[in-house]
Amino acid sequence: MMGSAGPPRQTRFVSSEPDEARDFIGRVYDSHLRVGNAVSGGMWVGFDRVEFGDVNLSAVRISADLDFRMEGGDQILIATVKAGRVDYVRGRDSARYGPGDTYLGSRSEVRWDARLHGPDLDVVGLPESLLHEVAGTAPDRSGGHWRPLSWQPLPGCAAQWRTTARYVRELFEGPQVATEPLILGAAVRMLAATALTIFPSDVLPGPSATDRHDAHPATLRRAIAFIESQPHLDLGVADIARAANVTSRALRLTFRRHLDTTPLAYLRRVRLDKAREELGRATAGDDRTIESVASRWGFADPSRFAERYRDEYGESPDRTLRR
Template sequence: MTSGNHGPPVLTRFSTSDPAEAAHVYETAYGRSVRLAAVPTGLPLRHDRWNAGAFCIDDISIALDLRVNAEPLGYVLLAAPRRGCFGRRCDGVDELVGPGEIAVLYQPDLPGSSWSSDLDVTCVLLDLSLIDQVARADPDRPLAPLRFVSFRPIRADAEWRWRQTVRYAESVMAAGGAPGASPLVLGGLGRLLAAATLAAFPSNALREDRPCDRADAHAGTLRRAIAFIESTAGTDIGLVDIARAAGTTPRAVQLAFRSQLGTTPLAYLRRVRLDLARQELSRATPGDGTSVAATAARWGFADPRRFAARYLAAYGELPGRTLHR
């Protein structure tokens, strides 16, 4: 896992019934700080990973008794068992997590331990840069070290949205093709996963309104933000980037767009990208290889059906008609 996206997501698959080899797989997948002791059962470990750079989604079946002692990982690790259960200990908290539940395993900057037996589980790994991109209150001041107040979700609806977001990210990567290879799609997926995680698990990364935010939500802020969006819409940008270009905070930018345009900065960014996709489809010539799906993905729209629905609502025709007119 790296702090940025440097190409299409990569799927790796591994299976072994050798405890020593299983330990090596874990150290490779989760960092050399992880030390694993395995009790052989004669049944395999299966580890499938989608690696998208700044985030990974793992599908694991562990028919072994495992004991893991981990030094600080330096990233966010979440686990959702489908079968079996695991115990985890970190920051003075001991918990048992079973099927249908979700938990943050460790504080990113603290050591921890876990143990499991005969477990099927989905794990999500998030680089801390993604948390920074969605939670930083001041573009010029990094977040304090991330600490979760609770290792469990705070509300059932937030947990449901987290699961839906993980499934959506998996489906985009598994579908392959243009969406899975698009830097704009992958960057958006990473920030979406980070935002869903912060919404589900209480932490010290909550962004609060400050008096200066409302004072900065003026026409000049909006003008600078719009200029930046329209000049860089083809690159992987987020709210913090827009705020930095506008010379203010993310919250001030959000307030400026809401009060003066009745929308959000990211919704405005999507509309600009939709216009650019329309221009690309309009300029296409027969035989040049342009397709609706590839164009949609290039401008950050992972699902061609949702893209078509947005396009129809905006322009009164489907993107295929624009392409073939």
């Protein structure tokens, strides 16, 4: 659950002073980063970041050539080059990235050196703990330890990453949902799930024998009881699995086997019921709107909320509100 992260925070920085720019970039990336001297005269840095908890999305523009060194920390960095060039050296491996390329810029236990040539980058930082949680590979659970097998996404998947990152950034910056923990938490997990999808890894592809054994009706009852008692909290699959005392894979298999759905689809249905109850309690003069109620229960898109509402209840949310 990420509800304690608070609303997203924004940081903007612009400077043409080389020392000031180096100090700022060094602080942003903490002690894992050492910024070398510019290798061509002059420097201009523009930095625009939005953060939610340990997740951050940054637009970075540097009108100079810079040398970087980073010791792998507890975040992975996924970068997309919009302009300029980035040359990487990671141990014996080297790579060059240009406009349109998306790549895994950093992960734990890997030191790298890079030379950035007038880069314009979109960079997403995700804590590895979040990736383990979404992948269901927490250290105390079976299923393997998530570790990427490539620095580049699977063929044809880079556009999916760019679309997802842009959507999440727009959510973080939107005034209506910027304070809604259910929407923000789901967006962060969607970002992590997309990263897990596009970068090949050594995570086991399916449930283990233990997971299949645990996917029984008692597990389903525990999970449903937890969901129905806590729908107002920012819940992910890992939270529900912990409450049911099984792995995330076992939980998914349980819902598929017994209800032909997913844990999160079941959670969304419970929240939809709660939204309907709230719309039905509205009285003349109170400040409830369809958009505010939908956002409060984790539905970021009012039009999709209305469509699903009509499919489920045979009437529009506006009719419920006016009744």
